Amino acid sequence: MFVEKVRTEGLAHLSWVVGDGTEAAVIDPRRDVDVYQRIAQEHGCRITHVFETHRNEDLVSGAPLLAARTGATVHHGPNPAEPIAYAETVREGHRFTFGGLTLRVLETPGHTDDSISLALYDPAFAPDTAFGVFTGDALFVGDVGRTDFYPDRAEEVAGLLFDSLDKLLALGDQAVLYPAHGAGSVCGSGMADREVSTLGFERRHNARLLLETRDDFVAAKLAEHHEKPPYFAHMERLNTVGAEPVRDTPPAPLSAAAFSEQADARIVDVREVPAFLGAHLAGSLSLPVGMIAAWAGWLLEPSETLVLVASDGEEAAAAATVLARIGFDRVAGYLAPGLPAWAAGGRAFETIPAVDTETVRARLRGAAEGWTLLDVRGVEEVEAGRIEGSGHQFLGELPACVGDLDQGRHYTVLCGSGARATVAASLLRRAGVERVDVYLGSMGAWKAAG
Amino acid sequence: MFVEKVRTEGLAHLSWVVGDGTEAAVIDPRRDVDVYQRIAQEHGCRITHVFETHRNEDLVSGAPLLAARTGATVHHGPNPAEPIAYAETVREGHRFTFGGLTLRVLETPGHTDDSISLALYDPAFAPDTAFGVFTGDALFVGDVGRTDFYPDRAEEVAGLLFDSLDKLLALGDQAVLYPAHGAGSVCGSGMADREVSTLGFERRHNARLLLETRDDFVAAKLAEHHEKPPYFAHMERLNTVGAEPVRDTPPAPLSAAAFSEQADARIVDVREVPAFLGAHLAGSLSLPVGMIAAWAGWLLEPSETLVLVASDGEEAAAAATVLARIGFDRVAGYLAPGLPAWAAGGRAFETIPAVDTETVRARLRGAAEGWTLLDVRGVEEVEAGRIEGSGHQFLGELPACVGDLDQGRHYTVLCGSGARATVAASLLRRAGVERVDVYLGSMGAWKAAG
Amino acid sequence: MFVEKVRTEGLAHLSWVVGDGTEAAVIDPRRDVDVYQRIAQEHGCRITHVFETHRNEDLVSGAPLLAARTGATVHHGPNPAEPIAYAETVREGHRFTFGGLTLRVLETPGHTDDSISLALYDPAFAPDTAFGVFTGDALFVGDVGRTDFYPDRAEEVAGLLFDSLDKLLALGDQAVLYPAHGAGSVCGSGMADREVSTLGFERRHNARLLLETRDDFVAAKLAEHHEKPPYFAHMERLNTVGAEPVRDTPPAPLSAAAFSEQADARIVDVREVPAFLGAHLAGSLSLPVGMIAAWAGWLLEPSETLVLVASDGEEAAAAATVLARIGFDRVAGYLAPGLPAWAAGGRAFETIPAVDTETVRARLRGAAEGWTLLDVRGVEEVEAGRIEGSGHQFLGELPACVGDLDQGRHYTVLCGSGARATVAASLLRRAGVERVDVYLGSMGAWKAAG
């Protein structure tokens, strides 16, 4: 018997392979499904069942693809917003056996109406005591699922989640927790960076589970603020009908000439932040590989053709994989020569200066004319503390309003560390703002400076 | 934060890497330590601490090697049989912090006097509630440690283990269990093939923990029967002073001529059982890769030079790795041409027939003259059911008594499936017994036939 | 600039990736094309051209698949037996440039009418001197292509090949040779086991090129004897229209019960020869992984559903890959438990004894009644030396005549080493012959014994 976790960075998405003997099940597979087949193969198993704990809104489900490849059946909870074309509906109490293991379905709505959890049993040993439970987006390590997807039914669904959590805790303190997300996910903000827990540990230390009454719980959930990127709607559509397989060819290297021919494509620079600041192509969007999962869904359209600027083919391939996981398939290639070689061909480049705390402070003191200190963090972060004199515009919503900015002003952009600020700065430059720099270190440096 | 398991097949040994931020600790590393460094590297960590839950008797510890490579310190419990040259002694209540995690020492003697457990805390979240515990050979999934290593103090140490388990359970139902062995180990016979559990699950379902009184527990432990292979003494010596690193060169392929020059070396055939039966070299010991960990310590001497017969270089390398883990370092190479090519060079080979239930039954019915049906399973297995008319000699002790067998008799060897029987048959043939065959299917087939 | 060789074992097929800058071409890709994309990616290249030196008859071409994945164009010589649906026709003198390299087409018919060679130039350095040449099946290291595919035009096509070789040699002694096959291929019998040569070396030492006149060359070619397995026709059909992609899922492990349910499937045992002799399933065909490429096309039908007996999942996957390369796609899974576990479930197995020279000699001397020594080697091998008293039946044609054998006779099968003999023995057993054994060592051992 084995349980193996597959962590998808960026999305902090967790999927699981659980198997015994020659059979295995997969819970919440992502779109690039090779990894599940490899794990099953290593354990001498074939995949017989695929479960979705709910219709994922933050990534493309690999369930239909994995089923097509392996002959497994896909199982999904009741009451999805739209029928899931590729799945069979399961209900409370349904049991599935593979190898010597049993998974039992618990309907646990709240995050979504179709949310289920799956309790894991070793019948030969203890047929009635779950030794683990796959909780999807109902219960995480240190947090619970967000309940803001049905604005008209906000109280109702928060209450449903309270009941679902009660049902989960009734499985007993001994059950190991296997959730669908870890720290860093947009599906919950208070998750612990631990990824190991049990119902017993959560019962005692998860702040949301410590709220004793249903009313307190509902009130706390209603007070939360979550952002919902526009690509969620695209994911939901795809995960109703089933996405196409990821194409099996990594992005092609393009010479400078071939790259320049892609005049209509959007240029996405996936190199690390300082590399973008140091030199980049005019009009390119800064979006380092590690930030794609969180931000591409805000800043890019699935229908756009993209060309990448990457440090090497491996980085370009990693970027394309992450893009595909959230439904962005149109990557036409990447720039093969580095920026020095690009520039040595007589081609134009741009730079964005990084400035430090001393510089920002001096400008603030000087109340510099025509200068704006622009904070691009989320609402909750800004409410928790901001620099006096700064303006605010959430990065995710910048594309919609960047055209309204005064192109003649001088902007210094800040966030938590300078990473999101660089992304924002690239949007400002593209929108025609001439004078943009990035406060590297940002709020972190500001606080450290006292 | 991460906890990663490293499973060593054959020994069913589990070691663990636990890390956070840029620092990690390793619990009970095996001798080939690359895997721990790779895991740490993947998580962006350096290894700062190595812990041994006790002086391992069934495999060579990699703790001193890993410490030498990484600069980590090695920590070992109090009261080892002999001082551990490479380790610092830790005691009840000592705490070690790396990244944002804390490990707290619990002295948990019983299996050995120097046994410790290590409770795992996430201080920022819950400084007093362990979310996991590394239990070494004190507590397993479905079993507890064996307590037969101090025959003169049998009752005492069984009692010590009872107390240690009490101390462990006091950590709470919520703690995830990280033991040093899984199913298939010689360090406990009742382990579940699950490798996922919590103190809560064990408290409810582990047969040994369900014994309510200390006396009942001690009585149950005293009634157990365990085999202790002779190489344990060798391991204990090595793990006091620290073993040499594993050599970094896989076994060399040898042409038939070069192989034949190794006249003084012991020939070990690591191919699968049917391949050995089909054709093998005269005098060779059958010991398939997957059986090496369990049986080499009974059947080979660490001082012997070995040459392997393997299906290919990869299998030979795997065999050499397993041999090194239990202290057998002298592998001079492997036979590169397969048996057909060996035979096509005009070189001699032998075969051992596989016989089935029908044949064995007919011989038993006929009370064949000069024929013995020889059962080589362990005492506990034989006591649980045997074929009437069969003799018994435990495989592990066969080397000591094989010379006493009547070389003129015809032996059919059996075990659970035919695997150990083939190993035994190879020993009989080497000892000069002319007529040997193997009951393929053995007790499994016998029972299936009713 | 790089030239990388991809060797496909079993078929001894050589394909090539040649690239420069950010562009690469592939010559004669096999069906599992990932390897070409990986090589191109490692060199920072995208694949822009795919060339077929002729319509392959011995393996499935990957050209259309690779083109579909990468957007490359496929180029094929003129005069194919049937139009190649997925390729553009190239002619003498056509030039293709990618990166800084040029490939020039030479029409080199003889092996087939559509055979071309491709001379390789580095124009910046020496625009008129080829530094290498891809020769397909026209010229090999130590041999030339077979010319027996047009029986009605035997003399004509042998003469065409003579002229083609003249054209090749005119490129100069300095050109490195990049052929489509190495030693062990069915596409030529005299190839050197070297895979490194130049036109200069071949001109001096290739026995066929040392024949001075066209007439001598034609005569020599007409005197050759080649076998043509029945699957060649299937390959030729596939390589006209383009094969489907290989399925991306390795064979599934099957429990003994699940395996037994596949009652209509053909059982193919891909383990090594001695393992089959030691124990195997009734009715199974012995076909070790390394022999599949050479023999599956003689002994299996592409339309048959196959289930494998393999040592492990990795071996089963390797077998499925080789089967797919020659058009056998229907692998339903493999038996996961080994033969001992299979037998321990009370299931039947069979064995085939291996016998040695002494035994064979004794039987020959005794002129054993009802016994036949059956040689299954090829005609050319038998003509070069055989054991007096043996019968002969070429393994490839055994399926067609095995039904005519006397099921009551006792057969000892031999070949060069015992490998093909084991395959033949499995066919005899399946056809109902009760008493079959294999002369392990076979002609090799016979000669060594003098």
Next chain:
Amino acid sequence: MFVEKVRTEGLAHLSWVVGDGTEAAVIDPRRDVDVYQRIAQEHGCRITHVFETHRNEDLVSGAPLLAARTGATVHHGPNPAEPIAYAETVREGHRFTFGGLTLRVLETPGHTDDSISLALYDPAFAPDTAFGVFTGDALFVGDVGRTDFYPDRAEEVAGLLFDSLDKLLALGDQAVLYPAHGAGSVCGSGMADREVSTLGFERRHNARLLLETRDDFVAAKLAEHHEKPPYFAHMERLNTVGAEPVRDTPPAPLSAAAFSEQADARIVDVREVPAFLGAHLAGSLSLPVGMIAAWAGWLLEPSETLVLVASDGEEAAAAATVLARIGFDRVAGYLAPGLPAWAAGGRAFETIPAVDTETVRARLRGAAEGWTLLDVRGVEEVEAGRIEGSGHQFLGELPACVGDLDQGRHYTVLCGSGARATVAASLLRRAGVERVDVYLGSMGAWKAAG
């Protein structure tokens, strides 16, 4: 039979594994020798011989390490500057046989006195015709070895090389060329970026071989200009006695705090050029991974302790591997958080602006006061064309004279593309020059702009 090339990037060093049957030889192994063992293992060979074509001056030889691991013997030519402690001396005409292959020694002095070449024969096929030759640093694809290592005997050794090349060409046009370097090496400046050639191709197209008389050849060689980095002397010492094995632990990740504790270590920033420009640590040396092999030997001391700034652990490990290949072993770790996180901790960073052709041209036109355009390319490059008004100081010699620069001046640094200029700029900043920028695109952009 196989010949496999191992290319060491940066040094453009080529080493070779040639094998047959179960035996293989390695020519000119580098210090990290795992790759040779892996290749031998894949081909079912053990390494029986190691050859050095001469005492390498540009990298650490792995010959003694490989011999210690495998039991192979090491063979070196006669007349080394100092005795090679770990090798046996071979002489003209010595033959070595492994598998079915033979290597014959040719003494080919000129590059060094101890240079040998090794002709490769397939005796069964053509005992007197070499099908390949390992030429070390005597003959390359498109160039010949440099002959500037004995300044007092410059004419003599150039003449010796002429004679050696004659000896090589006498092997015949058909021989494949296996040299010790490819394009990009400091051991010869005119090498083709092809890495495939034959003696026949070189005879016709290698400019140095087209010089007909010994005198013309010697004159041409004396007119060459080569740089000799100071670390060559260190390599020569190491390669006389044999270096220690590379340590088997990759650089440890260091938190910002742990990194800051390494106050005495030299900070080497191995990220790509634009990343350094965008943000870097004060006092750090810019040395991207791909430039280490060429420049570390000029700019660093083997005795210095280094700490790295890298994009991730993989890049840090790659950097440490390259450093070890040229004898720099003291890497104490790498900075784990990226520059944004470093800055967010309130820690200082610096930037260097990249400027373009327009800016440089404007400054030149304005004859800016206190401003210097500094060219850091090699002498031969500068002689082939420079920007009027620029100063020159070769990057390799900058450490020795950077202290003499006027710290108050404003420097714009240029090279071919901006890469070496960034390295130089980091040296200037470290030496206290306040105002430094880099002409990104440099001479390439300048020429493209006309």
